[in-house]
Amino acid sequence: MTDTRTKTPRERYRAQVRAEIKEHAWEQIATAGASALSLNAIAKRMGMSGPALYRYFAGRDELITELVRDAYRSLADTFRAAAGAGAGLAGPAHALRAWALDDPHRYFLVFGTPVPGYRAPDDVTGIAAETMAVILDACAALPSDRPTTSFGTHIEGHRQWADGHPAPPAAVHRALTVWTRLHGVLSLELAGHFTGMEFDPALLYAAELDDLLER
Amino acid sequence: MTDTRTKTPRERYRAQVRAEIKEHAWEQIATAGASALSLNAIAKRMGMSGPALYRYFAGRDELITELVRDAYRSLADTFRAAAGAGAGLAGPAHALRAWALDDPHRYFLVFGTPVPGYRAPDDVTGIAAETMAVILDACAALPSDRPTTSFGTHIEGHRQWADGHPAPPAAVHRALTVWTRLHGVLSLELAGHFTGMEFDPALLYAAELDDLLER
DNA sequence: TGTACATCAGTGAACGCGCGTTCACTGATGTAC
DNA sequence: TGTACATCAGTGAACGCGCGTTCACTGATGTAC
Numbered sequence: 001m002t003d004t005r006t007k008t009p010r011e012r013y014r015a016q017v018r019a020e021i022k023e024h025a026w027e028q029i030a031t032a033g034a035s036a037l038s039l040n041a042i043a044k045r046m047g048m049s050g051p052a053l054y055r056y057f058a059g060r061d062e063l064i065t066e067l068v069r070d071a072y073r074s075l076a077d078t079f080r081a082a083a084g085a086g087a088g089l090a091g092p093a094h095a096l097r098a099w100a101l102d103d104p105h106r107y108f109l110v111f112g113t114p115v116p117g118y119r120a121p122d123d124v125t126g127i128a129a130e131t132m133a134v135i136l137d138a139c140a141a142l143p144s145d146r147p148t149t150s151f152g153t154h155i156e157g158h159r160q161w162a163d164g165h166p167a168p169p170a171a172v173h174r175a176l177t178v179w180t181r182l183h184g185v186l187s188l189e190l191a192g193h194f195t196g197m198e199f200d201p202a203l204l205y206a207a208e209l210d211d212l213l214e215r
Numbered sequence: 216m217t218d219t220r221t222k223t224p225r226e227r228y229r230a231q232v233r234a235e236i237k238e239h240a241w242e243q244i245a246t247a248g249a250s251a252l253s254l255n256a257i258a259k260r261m262g263m264s265g266p267a268l269y270r271y272f273a274g275r276d277e278l279i280t281e282l283v284r285d286a287y288r289s290l291a292d293t294f295r296a297a298a299g300a301g302a303g304l305a306g307p308a309h310a311l312r313a314w315a316l317d318d319p320h321r322y323f324l325v326f327g328t329p330v331p332g333y334r335a336p337d338d339v340t341g342i343a344a345e346t347m348a349v350i351l352d353a354c355a356a357l358p359s360d361r362p363t364t365s366f367g368t369h370i371e372g373h374r375q376w377a378d379g380h381p382a383p384p385a386a387v388h389r390a391l392t393v394w395t396r397l398h399g400v401l402s403l404e405l406a407g408h409f410t411g412m413e414f415d416p417a418l419l420y421a422a423e424l425d426d427l428l429e430r
Numbered sequence: 431t432g433t434a435c436a437t438c439a440g441t442g443a444a445c446g447c448g449c450g451t452t453c454a455c456t457g458a459t460g461t462a463c
Numbered sequence: 464t465g466t467a468c469a470t471c472a473g474t475g476a477a478c479g480c481g482c483g484t485t486c487a488c489t490g491a492t493g494t495a496c
Contacts, residue, residue, distance in 0.1 A: 111408070113248070113327035113406065180400045180419070181399050187326075188394070191329050192329055197376040198376065204395070
């Protein structure tokens with residue numbers, strides 16, 4: 001958190017109202033999804049007029065970008081904290097599920113259907129890389145005597161994006177697999193595709209994690 | 216396909232215009248996503264007035280429902296055909312990827328972020344069950360000497376949704392895993408989360424499939 | 431401490447837009463005798 | 464084969480709505496001397 005004591009009262013007030021706007025935006029997203037996000041509706045709920053919000057955000061797009069950034073930031077922080085707790089890969093994995101269940105719409109804002117025409121700014125992809133780095137670290141730390149897979153040899157020649165990480169190809173492959181498998185369970189669960197089936201999605205998630213930890 | 220010769224010319228015309236409306240709807244979805252689907256815009260592109268569409272659909276919701284139904288139907292047919300070709304689980308798996316890449320927005324309409332407030336009609340969930348049945352069949356046909364997993368024992372008591380299928384618990388578990396893992400790779404790929412990484416998503420998909428077929 | 435000025439949050443009116451949907455209607459197509 | 468009628472596709476006007484965004488403005492808060 002930035003030091004608020006170095007800010008003038010006006011700056012502090014600005015930051016506070018900005019935060020309040022974002023909170024209302026999240027509430028609205030949680031209710032009606034990201035595509036229904038409306039500046040006027042937020043303003044009305046805050047007891048302000050619509051144009052007032054333009055003092056705080058250049059427009060709707062900037063607000064959404066800010067929300068996406070915050071979501072990624074929140075995930076990266078959660079990941080880092082979970083990894084620091086020392087439970088290996090299981091830590092971030094369980095943290096991911098908790099983070100997703102805590103606010104499904106936030107999860108979908110990041111990992112769901114892409115908004116047509118919207119491109120995330122560059123710094124956001126940087127934060128995304130942070131989360132990947134946490135998984136990579138955890139995978140590199142796992143003991144592994146599996147032979148390098150055929151995808152592993154492919155990734156060896158296409159891993160500039162993971163440069164700076166000393167992870168061997170098998171670990172890079174495993175990191176990608178962690179990501180896709182956990183996301184696969186989570187996104188289908190959150191989208192309601194398991195409703196009507198009586199099993200517990202948490203156990204399916206746990207089973208996938210076990211399989212990933214095996215060996 | 217239904218026999219068009221039993222229809223009157225008027226009925227044939229109706230069916231044709233309905234189909235044309237849907238085609239334009241798909242084009243619009245492919246361009247701007249499902250949330251941007253607009254009856255007026257479709258009508259304009261067809262050279263008709265907006266209200267004319269109400270001769271063919273009760274409203275926007277009915278049109279979307281129809282599109283969702285068609286998408287599921289198309290997937291189920293694709294699956295069944297692929298399964299009939301006799302390549303085992305690999306058939307439907309590759310068919311799924313081809314189907315998804317063929318029209319990513321159709322894939323997201325079915326498996327993407329749920330539209331808030333929208334609930335698919337019952338017959339659609341029935342078609343979804345058809346696709347699951349294809350996977351179940353393929354998994355049951357796989358030779359398996361794996362011990363029943365702990366999730367397998369859990370699913371044994373929660374598999375009413377898969378009743379009518381003689382698949383053993385391990386096969387049911389595997390079927391769910393097939394679904395979540397393939398979806399995990401596909402949805403991240405289609406949402407653009409692999410852009411910037413240079414590896415070939417097709418190979419990652421193939422690696423996941425290999426892992427599922429192993430044993 | 432008091433005064434003059436600059437900064438800035440917030441308002442209300444307005445613009446132009448596209449949306450879904452209804453309604454009364456015209457005109458063409460099909461049907462029955 | 465011709466005429467009277469019913470069906471139905473499609474139109475244009477209208478309703479009410481909410482959206483993002485701009486603009487000129489008021490009034491309060493902070494700053495400089």
